[in-house]
Amino acid sequence: xxxxxxxxxxxxxxxxxxxxxxxxxxxxxxxxxxxxxxxxxxxxxxxxxxxxxxxxxxxxxxxxxxxxxxxxxxxxxxxxxxxxxxxxxxxxxxxxxxxxxxxxxxxxxxxxxxxxxxxxxxxx
Amino acid sequence: xxxxxxxxxxxxxxxxxxxxxxxxxxxxxxxxxxxxxxxxxxxxxxxxxxxxxxxxxxxxxxxxxxxxxxxxxxxxxxxxxxxxxxxxxxxxxxxxxxxxxxxxxxxxxxxxxxxxxxxxxxxxxxxxxxxxxxxxxxxxxxxxxxx
Amino acid sequence: xxxxxxxxxxxxxxxxxxxxxxxxxxxxxxxxxxxxxxxxxxxxxxxxxxxxxxxxxxxxxxxxxxxxxxxxxxxxxxxxxxxxxxxxxxxxxxxxxxxxxxxxxxxxxxxxxxxxxxxxxxxxxxxxxxxxxxxxxxxxxxxxxxxxxxxxxxxxxxxxxxxxxxxxxxxxxxxxxxxxxxxxxxxxxxxxxxxxxxxxxxxxxxxxxxxxxxxxxxxxxxxxxxxxxxxxxxxxxxxxxxxxxxxxxxxxxxxxxxxxxxxxxxxxxxxxxxxxxxx
Numbered sequence: 001x002x003x004x005x006x007x008x009x010x011x012x013x014x015x016x017x018x019x020x021x022x023x024x025x026x027x028x029x030x031x032x033x034x035x036x037x038x039x040x041x042x043x044x045x046x047x048x049x050x051x052x053x054x055x056x057x058x059x060x061x062x063x064x065x066x067x068x069x070x071x072x073x074x075x076x077x078x079x080x081x082x083x084x085x086x087x088x089x090x091x092x093x094x095x096x097x098x099x100x101x102x103x104x105x106x107x108x109x110x111x112x113x114x115x116x117x118x119x120x121x122x123x124x
Numbered sequence: 125x126x127x128x129x130x131x132x133x134x135x136x137x138x139x140x141x142x143x144x145x146x147x148x149x150x151x152x153x154x155x156x157x158x159x160x161x162x163x164x165x166x167x168x169x170x171x172x173x174x175x176x177x178x179x180x181x182x183x184x185x186x187x188x189x190x191x192x193x194x195x196x197x198x199x200x201x202x203x204x205x206x207x208x209x210x211x212x213x214x215x216x217x218x219x220x221x222x223x224x225x226x227x228x229x230x231x232x233x234x235x236x237x238x239x240x241x242x243x244x245x246x247x248x249x250x251x252x253x254x255x256x257x258x259x260x261x262x263x264x265x266x267x268x269x270x271x
Numbered sequence: 272x273x274x275x276x277x278x279x280x281x282x283x284x285x286x287x288x289x290x291x292x293x294x295x296x297x298x299x300x301x302x303x304x305x306x307x308x309x310x311x312x313x314x315x316x317x318x319x320x321x322x323x324x325x326x327x328x329x330x331x332x333x334x335x336x337x338x339x340x341x342x343x344x345x346x347x348x349x350x351x352x353x354x355x356x357x358x359x360x361x362x363x364x365x366x367x368x369x370x371x372x373x374x375x376x377x378x379x380x381x382x383x384x385x386x387x388x389x390x391x392x393x394x395x396x397x398x399x400x401x402x403x404x405x406x407x408x409x410x411x412x413x414x415x416x417x418x419x420x421x422x423x424x425x426x427x428x429x430x431x432x433x434x435x436x437x438x439x440x441x442x443x444x445x446x447x448x449x450x451x452x453x454x455x456x457x458x459x460x461x462x463x464x465x466x467x468x469x470x471x472x473x474x475x476x477x478x479x480x481x482x483x484x485x486x487x488x489x490x491x492x493x494x495x496x497x498x499x500x501x502x503x504x505x506x507x508x509x510x511x512x513x514x515x516x517x518x519x520x521x522x523x524x525x526x527x528x529x530x531x532x533x534x535x536x537x538x539x540x541x542x543x544x545x546x547x548x549x550x
Binding site: 019020021022023052053054055056057082083084085087088089091092093094 | 146147148150151154155158168169171172173175176177179180183227238240241242244245
């Protein structure tokens with residue numbers, strides 16, 4: 001199941017539509033990293049609203065995406081984690097530390113915009 | 125399909141099993157687990173917790189043994205009510221279980237949270253393993269004593 | 272049906288009126304069921320008696336169980352207590368046994384045989400009714416506890432994007448879990464960006480619950496919300512440190528007022544005082 005990745009200005013938005021296998025997640029990671037490079041994207045949003053479970057493999061993958069994207073000059077934010085999923089995650093011990101999170105797509109975009117402004121202010 | 129016997133208060137289990145051989149099976153396992161949990165009346169929060177634990181354990185089978193089996197059993201015997209998940213494989217076994225149950229220990233470059241994490245999520249957790257003797261994880265989530 | 276049992280049941284049916292009356296008399300004497308009126312007691316006594324005899328006759332107790340739960344559901348809110356219910360069922364047992372003594376007083380052997388049939392069944396009935404009552408009571412208590420928990424932890428929306436969760440009293444793991452679930456749902460519904468959790472009203476917290484608090488803060492972050500904990504007592508701070516929490520990582524402010532101000536600052540609000548009166 002390939003996850004559609006949309007380009008919105010300088011941002012890439014990956015909307016996960018349904019349950020993903022480990023292979024699907026790996027594929028998504030590769031696709032995002034490639035496209036960040038190709039389009040010189042400044043921000044990546046991964047929308048996980050449709051994921052009913054976020055386990056250690058999913059977390060590892062999202063962390064990888066965040067690191068790789070940062071190396072290529074892009075911020076990543078994960079949006080749409082459901083309340084039950086968040087609760088299960090923290091009990092499992094998965095905190096997504098070092099990875100930005102926001103409530104939904106709107107918040108995610110606002111976050112990236114703010115980061116963009118901060119960057120400009122810092123003269124980056 | 126699962127056979128369902130709803131006899132009041134009796135110890136008749138509702139059970140299902142499936143083979144874990146591909147990563148699609150891992151997804152199926154947790155979806156089935158979630159469905160059974162929902163049918164049994166677990167809250168959405170608990171359903172997610174059960175699904176997450178199944179995901180971790182089923183993935184372990186795939187990663188270390190390449191093939192195994194996950195089975196589900198509903199329990200309702202008057203003192204305990206809930207769902208028991210058993211994950212079994214004929215893989216290499218875990219040499220140091222105590223270590224494997226510690227956070228952060230992983231032999232596959234992962235987060236090392238699968239086993240200890242699943243244990244935290246579930247109410248009962250048991251693991252039988254030995255080098256060259258495969259691994260069996262039995263874990264249960266019990267319904268909270270209400271209503 | 273065994274002839275003895277048949278004889279027993281006939282006797283109880285024939286003597287229904289007077290035995291029921293005798294029973295009601297004894298209940299009044301012992302002053303049980305004070306929460307109910309005489310008419311009510313009589314009405315219920317009739318049902319109990321009939322169900323009792325039916326259970327004796329058929330040897331099955333489902334109907335009696337159902338009736339017992341139903342009865343309990345009705346009388347528990349009236350304040351009837353366990354000892355009263357057990358008391359009146361035992362009284363009925365006595366009344367019926369006495370009537371058997373009266374009837375068979377000239378034939379000791381027959382009396383013994385009848386009692387052999389009567390006693391185990393009567394005991395089972397007393398047990399069924401009492402247990403039914405207790406189970407119903409427990410169910411109601413749990414239900415009430417749940418309702419109290421829900422009421423006592425409102426999540427308040429004070430401003431747009433800002434939620435306050437004041438926690439008061441004792442938190443057990445179950446309540447802690449419920450709080451977290453309520454809070455996370457509220458963050459989502461209200462699109463909150465900052466949550467102030469005030470634990471001024473919490474006297475003590477064991478490691479388990481403290482861990483839960485930490486998990487709540489982490490889970491809220493996954494939903495994009497920042498949590499500020501206020502009212503942290505030195506004791507609870509110590510507990511948190513003991514379980515390995517890095518307090519410098521957790522946003523804490525001394526009191527609720529301060530927490531709200533900090534939250535507003537984070538949200539970009541600036542609260543200005545109104546002009547002084549008379550200026």
